[in-house]
Amino acid sequence: MNRINTLREKMAGLELDGMIIENPINICYLTGIQAEGTLIITEKDNLFITDGRYIEELNNSLTIDDEILVLSIHTLEKEEYFKIFENCKKVGFEEEYITYAEYTNIIRKYRIKEAIETDGLIEKMREIKDQNEIACIEKACNITDSCFLHIIDYIRPGMSEKDIAIEMQKFIIENGADGLAFDTIVASGENSSKPHAMPTNRIIQKGDAIILDFGAKYKGYCSDMTRTIFIGETTDEEKELYEFVLNVQTRAFNKYKNNADCMEIATSVQKELYSHNFNLIHALGHGVGLEIHEKPVLSTKSNYTLKQDMVVTNEPGIYIPRKTRN
C-alpha cells in the first residue's frame, strides 16, 4: 500500500480527486496485481475492476490489508460506473498509455467531469528503484552476463544468426529468467549496420562483426545488454573503432552521477562521435525496470536529470553501412 499512498500524495499535489489507471505495468507496480483490469483511486477507495478470469485468484491472494476492493465487470451496472467518480471533479488518466478510443470511452462510461492528463505520474515514481527492484534487475543482468560468456564460447563460423539467437534464448530461460526482456537481436556482417535487424539465416563467416542485443526478465524486471564481437582476427581499423566507442562509453559512464543532466551527457557523446564523423543515431540510454524502455531518456533532446537509484543504460553505437570484408 506504500506506493498507493505515495501516489495519493502526488495526486493531492495536482488537485486530483480521483485517478483511473489502465496500464497493467503501473497496476502491478502499485498493487502487485497481475491481471487485466482497471485500478481506480478515489478519495475513499481503491477499486480494481476485472473480469471472471481473475476474480478467484484475486480473492485468494488479496488480503484486507491491501485495501483494494475487487469488482466484477459482469455484475457492475451502468449506473454504478457513474457513481464511482460522482464526487470527483478532476480525474487523472494515463494519456501516454490509453488510446484515444479508450479516452472517449472512459469519459462516457464513468461520466467524468474533467479528465486531467497526468504527465507520466506513475512512470516517474517508477524511475527511482527500491532495493528489491534493484536486486531483481541485478539478477536479470547476471543472467545476461552468463549468457554472453556462454555464447562467445559457442559461436562458430557456419552457424546462422538464428541458431545463435535460439541458443541465447534457451540459455536465458534455462538459467532462471521468467522469459526474454525483448526479442534477441543477432546481426552479423552486412546486417550489423542495421541495429534493429531480426536474426536471419545468414551464415556466420570468419571476420564477421556480430552485434548481440538481448535481455532477460527476472520477477518482471528487465536487463538490456548490447555487445559487438568479431569472429577470428580483426583489422587494425576495427580494433581502433572498437576502442574508440568503448572509450566514449567509459567517459559517458563517468558522468552518470546523481543530479547529472541527461541532455548534457548525450550531447557530449554526440560531439565525440561527430569529431570522428559518426553520428548518435539513437538515444544514448534509457531507464530499465518493469519495462525494457522506461524514463529517463538520455538523448540530445531529453529533459531529465539522473537521480540516485535510477537504473539506466549507456549504449553509444556507431553503424557503418556497407562495410564488408572479403
Place this chain on the structure above:
Amino acid sequence: MNRINTLREKMAGLELDGMIIENPINICYLTGIQAEGTLIITEKDNLFITDGRYIEELNNSLTIDDEILVLSIHTLEKEEYFKIFENCKKVGFEEEYITYAEYTNIIRKYRIKEAIETDGLIEKMREIKDQNEIACIEKACNITDSCFLHIIDYIRPGMSEKDIAIEMQKFIIENGADGLAFDTIVASGENSSKPHAMPTNRIIQKGDAIILDFGAKYKGYCSDMTRTIFIGETTDEEKELYEFVLNVQTRAFNKYKNNADCMEIATSVQKELYSHNFNLIHALGHGVGLEIHEKPVLSTKSNYTLKQDMVVTNEPGIYIPRKTRN
C-alpha cells in the same frame, strides 16, 4: 501496393483526404516495412517517416515499385510537417491504437484540420486473410500441433509447470518458428482454474489436470492452441466434463460458416454451459493473424459476422475453482 490501393478505396468511401498510420503491425501489413515510424497516405503520396536506425535498410529493400517515399525525422523541418496534410481536410487516424498523448501531438505536429476516427479500417482489412497469410498461420499451427504431441509424451509427475513451459518454448523455437505468439501458459492442479496463470514452480502430481495454452509465430503470423490434459487416470466426473466441453466446442465449430453471426454462436455456447450451471467467462473465440488477438470477436456481446477466409479460434472453457483431488 495492392493493400494500399484497397485502403485508398476505403478512405475515399469515408471521404478521407489523408491518413496517418502508427500501428507497426498495420504498417507491415500494408507495406511489408518492419520498422518503427509513421506511414502517411495523402492523395498523391505514400510517405514513411522513420529514424536513423532504419533508413539504410529501407533504402536497400524498397524499390521504386513500392511507391513509398522514406523520410528521416532527423532532416524534416517543423514546417515540412505542416505541408504534408496542407491540402487535406479530413485526416483519418487509428483511434484504437494511438494514445491520447499521441493524438494531441499529431494534431499539433501536422496541423491537422479535422482528425477523423477510422473505426479499425485497416484491422477490418486484416480480418480476411489471403492464401499466403493462411499458409503462414497453418505452418504456425503445425508447429503447435507438433509441440503438443511432443509435450504430452514428455510430461511426467515430478516436473514443475515451469519445466514444461521451458520445454515447450524450446520446441517451438527449434522447430521453425520466429518465436512465441504469446507467453506459454501451463496451469496444473489448483492453478488450472485460473485460466491466465503464469507457469509456477508447482510440481505436477498424478491425477492433475493441466491446461496448456500456447502459440507459435511463423513469418509474423500466430497460432493459438489450448488443451486440457490429465496425468494418469481420470475420474468419471472429469471424463464427463471433458466430453461435455468437447461436444460444446464441436457443435460451435459446426456453426462457423460464411455469414454466421458471432453473437449467436457465442450465445448458443453460453446457453449450453448455463444448462450445466457453468458460465462462459471469456469470449468464445477471436481472430488470429499478425496479432494473437484480432477481430472478429466471438462473444455474447460482439457485433461481427464470420466471412470466408477469416481465421478464428473456438475455445469454450469451464473453470471449476478449488476442485482438487486427494
